[in-house]
Amino acid sequence: MTQICEGEKTTYLERLVFNNRLKVILICTLVTLFLAFQATKMRPQTSFEKMIPLHHPFIVNMMDNREDLGGGNSIRISLEAKNGDIFNKEYMETLRQMQDELFYMPGVERSGLRSLWSAGVRWTEVTEEGFTGGEVIPQSYNGDEQSLEVLRNNLLKSGQIGRMVGNNFKSSIIEVPLLEVYPDPEDKGKLLNLDYQEFSHLLEKQLRDKYQAQNPNVEIHIVGFAKKVGDLIDGLTMVVTFFFAAFLITLVLLYWFTRCMRSTISVLSTTLIAVVWQIGLMHLVGFGLDPYSMLVPFLIFAIGISHGVQKINGIALNSSEADTPLIAARRTFRQLFLPGMIAILADAVGFITLMVIDIGVIRELALSASMGVLVIVFTNLILLPVAISYLGISKKAIDISKRDAVREHPFWRLLSNFANPKVAAFSVVIALVVGTSAFWYQKHNLQIGDLDQGAPELRPDSRYNKDNDFIISNYSTSSDVLVVMVKSKEEMCMQHPNLVLLDELMWKLDNTEGVQSTLSLITVSKQMIMAMNEASLKWQSLSRNQDVLNGSVGRSSGLYNPTCSMVPLVVFLNDHKAHTLDRVVNTVETFAKDNNSDDLQFLLAAGNGGIEAATNEVIKTNELLILIMVYICVGVMCMITFRSFPATICIVIPLVLTSVLGNALMAFLGIGVKVATLPVIALGVGIGVDYGIYIYSRLDTYLRAGLPLQEAYYQTLKSTGKAVLFTGLCLAIGVATWMFSAIKFQADMGLMLTFMFLLNMFGALWLLPALANYLIKPEKLAGKKGGSLLAH
Known part of the structure; x- marks a missing residue:
C-alpha cells in the first residue's frame, strides 16, 4: 500500500481505477454499446428437452425408445x-x-x-x-x-x-x-427449431x-x-410492464433516500447498464429468453440497486469530511469494495449451486444470473463511484448526511436494544421457538412437485387450464399419462409368459390409488379373444395358445414396435400430483424388481407423468444438497472475509431461520417444491447474505475502535441502517411486481422471494446483534487492526 491520497493508505485496485477514470468510463461505454446491440437480438426461446432432466434414468429410457413411442411432445x-x-x-x-x-x-x-x-x-x-x-x-x-x-x-x-x-x-x-427440429419449407437443406x-x-x-x-x-x-x-x-411479455413499474417505484424511493437527483440517476443508470450487459452476454453465449431466465433481469436490477444504495450512502457519509467528490468516492470505494465484492460472490454462489439440477432451463438461469451479478462488480462497484467522483452529491444530501452523523436517532437507538443482553436472550428464544415450529410444520406439510391439476405454471382461470378442465371432464382418458416401456428380445413381445407378467402389472396398476385406467396390447388381445368367442365375458382373458394370441393382437398397431421388442403400457392418471406419481412409480419399481430378467424388463417412464416423476426425483435429490452447498459456500466466504467463526455464525443463522420459515410458508400456501420454486431456496440465501455482510463489516469496525457492543451497533445503524432498510425494500420491490403476473409460477417466485428478502433484512437487523451478544467478545477485538480482511 502507498500513501498517495491525503496521507491515507490506498490499494493498487483503487489507484488503477481512479487514476484512469476517463479510461474506465470510455471502456464501460464501448462495452455497453456492444452488449446493447447484442441485447437487441435476444428473442424468446425454449425447447422440450431443456425443460426436462435429460440424464435421469426415466428420461434416458424415454429418449432411447422415442421413435417407438412416437415422441413425447x-x-x-x-x-x-x-x-x-x-x-x-x-x-x-x-x-x-x-x-x-x-x-x-x-x-x-x-x-x-x-x-x-x-x-x-x-x-x-x-x-x-x-x-x-x-x-x-x-x-x-x-x-x-x-x-x-x-x-x-x-x-x-x-x-x-x-x-x-x-x-x-x-x-x-x-x-x-410435434417435431423439435424440422426442415425449412423454403430451404429443404436447412433445419429449424420449433x-x-x-x-x-x-x-x-x-x-x-x-x-x-x-x-x-x-x-x-x-x-x-x-x-x-x-x-x-406470451404471459411473460408483461414482464416489461412489471420492470417499468419496478423502475418507477425505485426511482421515487431512491430520490427519497438520497435527496439528490444526480445520485439517483447515477445509481439507476449504472444498474440499467448492468441489466443490458447481462442480457447481451446471454445472447453472446447462445442463450435465449425462456420462462425462467426472463426473471433474471429483475434480480440483477434489484441486486444492482441494493449495492448502488450502499455506495451512495457511503459517499454521502464521506462527503461531509472530504474536500472533493473524488476523495469521498475513493474513500467509499476503499471501504465498501471488498464487502460488496464478497456479497456479490455470495449472490453468485447462490445461483451457481443451481447447476447441480439436471434441467436445461435451470442451468441457463444459473449461468445467466451468475454473469449478471458478476457484471455488477464493474457497473455498481467501479463505474458508479467513478461517475460520482465527477458528478458529486448535492449540497442538500451532504447537509442531511452531516446532520444525521451528529444528531441522536430515536429509531436507531430503539433498534440498538437488540444488542442489549436482556433483549438478546428474549430474541434468541423467540428465534429458536419459531424456527423449531416452522421446521416441524414444513417437515410434515411441504410436498415435492405440483399440487394442482392442469398446468400449475398458469393461473387456474387461464384459457389453457379451462381447456384442460374441459378435456378432463368430457373424456375417459386423462391428459396426465405415464408410460411404462416393456422391453423384450426381438419378436418376443407377444410371447405368453411375457404377456402374463404385463397383465399382472396392469392389474396392480388398475388397483393403485390415483390410476384412472391402463391400456396396452393386452387390452386389445382380451377384447379380440372375447369377440371371437361370441362376446362371452368369460373369454375375456389371455389365451395360452400362442397362435390365438398372435391373431388377437395383430390389429393393435401402435401398441408394439415394428420389431416386437417393446410394448408401451399406458397408465392414465387422475392427476400429476406428487403423491399420485409416487404411488404409481413405487408400484412399477417393486414389480420390476421382482420380475425383471434378461429376457424382459419393465422400464420407467415416458409421458408427461413420467417426466413429472423424473423431475420430482431430481428435485427431491437436490433440494437439501443445494441448501447445504449454499450455506457452506456462504460460510466459507464469511470466514475468509472476517476470519472469525463467531462472526460467520452471526451472519448465517438468520439466513437459516429465513429458509425454514420460507419452506413453512410454501407448505401453508400449498406451493410445492418444484422446478419453479427450487431456485428460491438458493436465491434467498445467496442474496440475503448481503445484509449481514454490510452490517457486520461496520459493526466490526466500531468494535475494534473500542465501543461496547450496544453502542457499536447503534453507530452501525446510524451509518448503514438506513441503507440496509432501503436495500431490503429495493430487493423486495424488484420481485414483488411478479406477484401480479398471469404466470402462476412467476407469481409464486415473486411472493416467496419478497418474503425471504424482507425477512433476511429483518433477521440481520434483529437476530445478528442478539447472537453477537453471546458469540462476539468486544474486549478481545478492541484495538486490534487485523483479524478481518475488511480491516485492511
Missing part, C-alpha cells in the same frame, strides 16, 4: 359442438378443414396426425362370417343423414368413445405430434380464431406442452 385439440352433437355436416367439415390446416403447419409430424378423418382410425366387429371393419369415416361419406348415421354406428364399434370422441358425443380430438411462441400464435390465429368465427356453433380447446409454453411466453 404433442398437443391435443378438441373441437366442441356448442349446440347439438358432432353428427352434423358443418361440424365434420370444420373438423376436416382443421386437420388439413394442421397438416401444413411447421413443426407438425404429419405421419402421426390423427382425427376421425384419419384413415388409421378404424372400427372392427365380429359377425357370423368373421371380422369386418373399415375406416370410421368411409370413402362414401358425403355429409347427408345416412352418412352421418353410418358414422355414428362406426364410432360405436371403434372403441374411440371417451378417447378420440367425448363421452357425450359433443366433441372430438385431433392428436398432433418456435413455441410462434406455433402457439398459429394455433390461435389459424385455428381457434378462424374456425370459431366461421362456425359460431363450435369451440376449440387446445392442450399440450407446446401450447402451454407458448402461453407462458
